[in-house]
Amino acid sequence: xxxxxxxxxxxxxxxxxxxxxxxxxxxxxxxxxxxxxxxxxxxxxxxxxxxxxxxxxxxxxxxxxxxxxxxxxxxxxxxxxxxxxxxxxxxxxxxxxxxxxxxxxxxxxxxxxxxxxxxxxxxxxxxxxxxxxxxxxxxxxxxxxxxxxxxxxxxxxxxxxxxxxxxxxxxxxxxxxxxxxxxxxxxxxxxxxxxxxxxxxxxxxxxxxx
Numbered sequence: 001x002x003x004x005x006x007x008x009x010x011x012x013x014x015x016x017x018x019x020x021x022x023x024x025x026x027x028x029x030x031x032x033x034x035x036x037x038x039x040x041x042x043x044x045x046x047x048x049x050x051x052x053x054x055x056x057x058x059x060x061x062x063x064x065x066x067x068x069x070x071x072x073x074x075x076x077x078x079x080x081x082x083x084x085x086x087x088x089x090x091x092x093x094x095x096x097x098x099x100x101x102x103x104x105x106x107x108x109x110x111x112x113x114x115x116x117x118x119x120x121x122x123x124x125x126x127x128x129x130x131x132x133x134x135x136x137x138x139x140x141x142x143x144x145x146x147x148x149x150x151x152x153x154x155x156x157x158x159x160x161x162x163x164x165x166x167x168x169x170x171x172x173x174x175x176x177x178x179x180x181x182x183x184x185x186x187x188x189x190x191x192x193x194x195x196x197x198x199x200x201x202x203x204x205x206x207x208x209x210x
Contacts, residue, residue, distance in 0.1 A: 002130035004193050008175055009126050009137030011168040012077075016119035017142055020044065020112040021149040027108050036108045043112030044142075051120040052127075052135055059128050067183040070125035071176040077122050078172035085165040086208045122172065129179075166208060170200035 020040055027036035058066060119138075126134040174196035181188055 001136075002133040002190075004171075004175055004178075004190060005126045005130045006133040006137045008074075008168075008171055009123055009134040010141050011137075011164070011171060012119050012122045013138045013141035014144060015081075015164050015168055016115040017044065017145040018148075020115040021145045023111045024108055025149055039106075039108040040112040043109040043114075044116040046113055047116035047120050048123075048138070051123055052131075052138075055120070055124050055127055056131050058124060059131065061128075063128070064183050064185075066128045067179045070128060071180040071183060073121060073125040074172045074176035074179070077118070078169040078176060081165040081169035081172065082204055082207065085162040085169065088162040088165075089208055166204060167201070170197055170204050173200045173204070 020043070024036050024040040028034075123134055123138060174193055177196050177200075178188070178190070178193055181192075
C-alpha cells in the first residue's frame with residue numbers, strides 16, 4: 001500500500017465527487033425522485049471506468065517521463081485547488097457567498113462528468129505509482145460520498161470545501177515535488193513526503209491569508 005498515493009486518491013475523489021453529490025442532492029430535492037442520482041452516476045461512470053481500464057496502461061511508459069508528467073499535473077491541480085480555496089476565504093471575508101447550480105437534469109450529468117474528469121486527471125498521475133492504492137482510495141471516497149449524500153442530502157448540499165481544498169493542495173504539491181525529484185534521478189525515500197506536506201501546509205496557509 002502506497003499511503004501517499006492512497007490519501008491523494010481518496011482526497012481528490014472525495015473532493016470532486018462531493019461537489020457532484022452536492023449538486024445531485026440539490027436537484028433531487030427539486031425533482032423529488034431518483035432521476036438526478038441516475039444522471040449523476042452516468043456522468044461519473046462515463047469518466048472513471050475508462051480511467052481505471054485504459055488509464056492503467058500508462059505504467060508501461062518510461063517511469064522518469066511518467067513521473068515528470070505526473071508531477072506537472074499534480075502541481076497544476078494543486079495550484080487550482082489552492083486558488084479556489086483562497087478565493088473562497090477572500091469572498092467570505094468580504095461577506096459574500098456561493099451560487100447554486102440551476103437548470104434541467106442535464107446539469108447534473110454535466111457537472112458530475114466534469115468533477116469526475118478533474119479527479120481523473122489526478123488519478124491518472126497517481127496510477128503509475130500504485131494502481132491498487134489509487135483504485136482503493138477512489139472506491140472508498142465514492143462509497144463515503146454515496147452514503148453521506150443518502151443520509152444527509154439536505155445538509156451536504158450546504159457543505160463548503162475550502163479547508164479540504166487547502167489540505168489537498170498541500171498534499172498534491174508535496175507529491176509533485178517528491179516525484180519531480182525522483183524524475184531527476186535523485187535517490188530519496190518516500191518519508192520525505194511528510195516534511196514536504198507540512199512545509200506546504202505552512203506555505204499555502206500564508207498564501208491563502210496574503
